[in-house]
Amino acid sequence: MALSSLNFEDITETSLSEQVTAGIPEGVLIDYKRDMYGKKDDDIKEFLKDVSSFANTSGGHLVIGVDETGGVPTEITPLNGDADQDLQRLENLARDGIEPRISGLRMRAVSVQGGYVIVLRIPKSWSPPHRVSARGTNRIYGRSSAGAYEFSIDELRVIFTAAAGVLDRVRAFRSERLAKLDVGEAIVPLAKDNGRLVLHLVPTAAFGFLSQIEPGAAHAAQDLLRPMDSMGLSPRINFDGYASLYHGTDGKCRSYTQVFRNGIIEAVKVRVVSDPQDGQVWIPVLSVGRWIFDQLPQYLAAMQKLGVPPPIVLMITLQGVRGRPSWS
Numbered sequence: 268m269a270l271s272s273l274n275f276e277d278i279t280e281t282s283l284s285e286q287v288t289a290g291i292p293e294g295v296l297i298d299y300k301r302d303m304y305g306k307k308d309d310d311i312k313e314f315l316k317d318v319s320s321f322a323n324t325s326g327g328h329l330v331i332g333v334d335e336t337g338g339v340p341t342e343i344t345p346l347n348g349d350a351d352q353d354l355q356r357l358e359n360l361a362r363d364g365i366e367p368r369i370s371g372l373r374m375r376a377v378s379v380q381g382g383y384v385i386v387l388r389i390p391k392s393w394s395p396p397h398r399v400s401a402r403g404t405n406r407i408y409g410r411s412s413a414g415a416y417e418f419s420i421d422e423l424r425v426i427f428t429a430a431a432g433v434l435d436r437v438r439a440f441r442s443e444r445l446a447k448l449d450v451g452e453a454i455v456p457l458a459k460d461n462g463r464l465v466l467h468l469v470p471t472a473a474f475g476f477l478s479q480i481e482p483g484a485a486h487a488a489q490d491l492l493r494p495m496d497s498m499g500l501s502p503r504i505n506f507d508g509y510a511s512l513y514h515g516t517d518g519k520c521r522s523y524t525q526v527f528r529n530g531i532i533e534a535v536k537v538r539v540v541s542d543p544q545d546g547q548v549w550i551p552v553l554s555v556g557r558w559i560f561d562q563l564p565q566y567l568a569a570m571q572k573l574g575v576p577p578p579i580v581l582m583i584t585l586q587g588v589r590g591r592p593s594w595s
Contacts, residue, residue: 270328271296274574275388280379283333283386286340293338294412296327301334301344303353303385308402314357315364315399318389320408320415322369323426326391326472326576327410332384345382353385364401367394371577390576393433393471395426436474437580441467444533445584453535454510458519460537461548462588464495464555468566469580473529480573485509485526491569494522495536495558524566530575532566540591550591559583 269291270278286297293299298321304314321327334344346353354374361372371390376383396418398407407418418426447453448463457463482504485492489502489511497513504510508528515521522536536558541549563581570579 269296270330270386270388274572275373275375275386278375278377278386280343280377280384283330283343283377283379283384286330287333287342290339292340293335293414295325295410298327298329298414299333299335299338299340300329300331303331303346303348304357311360311364311401312399312404314360315401315404316406316408316415318361318369318372318387319365319397319399320410321389322365322372322392322397323395323408323418324391324410326389329387329389330384331386332379332382343379343384345379345384347382350376350383350385357385357387360401364399365397366400367397369397370394391472393578396423433471433474434580437469437471440469440531441582441584445586448535448586453520454505454507454523454525455512455520457535457537458515458517458521460539460587461541462537462539462550462591463584463586464536464539464558465584465586466495466532466534466559466563466566467580467582467584468532468534468570469582470530470570470575471578471580472576473527473531479528480508480526480530480575482509482526482528484573485569488569488572491565491572492524492526492532493562493565494524495534495562496554497522524562526569526573530570530573532570534562534566539585540588548591550585550588555585 273282298317304310317329332344332346333340334342354376357374362368369392374385374387376385396407398405408415409418486502486504486509492511493500494511494513499513501512509526511524512520513522525533541551
């Protein structure tokens with residue numbers, strides 16, 4: 268099983284042994300190193316080149332402690348130093364030697380017979396390019412099936428253009444979803460709304476090489492995906508992924524959380540505006556803040572559990588409340 272299909276914390280000695288047994292070769296998404304990177308300038312530059320090349324291309328895994336021949340893994344070669352010190356040194360190198368810093372970079376020591384293997388999961392970056400700046404270096408690398416290489420000027424132009432395009436796609440997704448809500452095309456029929464609160468959490472990787480979210484995994488994390496301002500939930504797997512619904516006594520949905528297969532979360536709550544009082548209706552801003560911040564940390568925790576990499580764009584929208592005064 269490919270490492271990319273596993274939760275990062277679930278990678279074990281068995282997972283690494285399967286890589287070797289299956290002969291999964293080095294390429295754009297994975298690189299093997301038999302030995303720990305040394306402390307000489309050339310070794311440090313090689314480490315930073317390898318890490319930044321993944322971030323600048325498609326993301327992937329760097330596995331330290333696995334030997335290879337011709338790019339094909341042959342055996343696990345355990346490291347025998349101090350795992351915590353090795354991790355700390357690599358984290359410091361990546362933090363201080365690559366500009367801008369790579370958001371979402373993760374690394375851990377996996378215990379194996381005879382020692383440990385260090386695995387790095389490097390996300391595809393949506394703020395590229397990342398350059399190696401340590402030890403007087405000023406180089407930008409990408410990856411191909413043959414390994415890391417220095418980008419050409421033409422390739423750098425493409426990278427800058429693609430990064431800007433992703434933000435446009437994030438905005439377009441939000442606009443499309445809001446338009447559907449406006450014409451009553453939510454994922455289920457909604458109760459009479461009196462205004463709607465809509466949250467969108469959009470990982471920029473959703474429009475790139477992010478592996479699809481398994482709806483069953485989202486269902487297992489349902490406690491983290493409760494609808495806003497709900498006293499219960501009705502979980503279900505649907506065509507788009509996973510949904511958690513909260514229904515009122517009229518049988519209509521008052522709030523829901525939808526996890527799309529590309530990792531995007533849409534949370535909607537109706538009845539944001541108060542019932543009329545003395546001819547006036549209000550937006551209860553303290554309640555709105557509570558609805559958001561009670562659930563937002565839970566949604567982010569669910570995305571982390573599902574292996575959704577940052578950066579994540581948060582967008583908050585109030586619909587159908589134009590001209591309504593607020594009340595705290």
